[in-house]
Amino acid sequence: MNGGRFADDVAASSSRRGFLARVGAAAMGVAGVKTVGSLVAPGEAEAYHFCGHIYTTDSCPHPTGLPRIDSKGFPIRAKNGRPVDDLGRYVDATGLPLDDDGAPLTDADGARLPAATRTAVCTATADVYGFKPYVDGAWYRCCGGKVRKLVDCCGAVRNRINGDKALTGYCYKGRKVFCVMYYDTKVKC
Structure with missing residues (x-):
């Protein structure tokens, strides 16, 4: 040395x-x-990144962060798939709010809180950003051992939610991608 x-x-x-x-x-x-x-660990990712998404278009706004939707496009919590309202609260089958343990949410006097709206994620996004929403095509990836359906929220838009030029993606009839969402299937991969 x-x-x-x-x-x-x-x-x-x-x-x-x-x-x-x-x-x-x-x-x-x-x-x-x-x-x-x-x-x-894709389950730990926040808001604008999730398994199967390559991060070219930002996620659609969602009441709880990650844009997980049910089969009809309504918001559900990413970590457990439970339905949420537009305020991000768990809801029962009738739309009434629940706490984390599934008990009814009440006010200080014990009266049940009223239901809030529960709007499909693409529709809620289009309402905020001013375009007519379309959920057109989708693509699929294997995430966590199950098939994940990645969904484009489309419209007659020039730019994506992140401000970049809008792309056709899986949209039809001249529409372009505004933002993306996902649906977790039960199909193993």
Whole structure:
């Protein structure tokens, strides 16, 4: 080992600078592990990225973040597939709000809270952004061992929700993609 390299190694192992370098390397290692972990676990992804989606068009606005929908296009919570209203609250079959455990939500006097609207995600998006919504074609990916249907929310639009030029995607009759949603099937892959 040459003298210069030996001196650097001794300084690195005993100086404050060497200590900070080791702590910094450890911190970067932990941050790197967390970053890799978040890329590997699609269930942990937030709002504009989900398994099967390559992130060219942003997700449609959704009351709970990730744009998971049921078979009719209505919002459901991504982590468990339970239906939610436009306020992001769990709802029962009649649309009345529930707490996380499935009990009816009540006001301070114990009276049941009224139902809020529950609007299909593409329709709600079109209402906010001012276009006529169409749910046209879709594409499929394997996510978590089940087939996931990725769905384009289409319209006569020039730009996507993220501001980029709109693409045809799986839209028909000259319509273009505004944003994307997904439906988890029960089909194994």
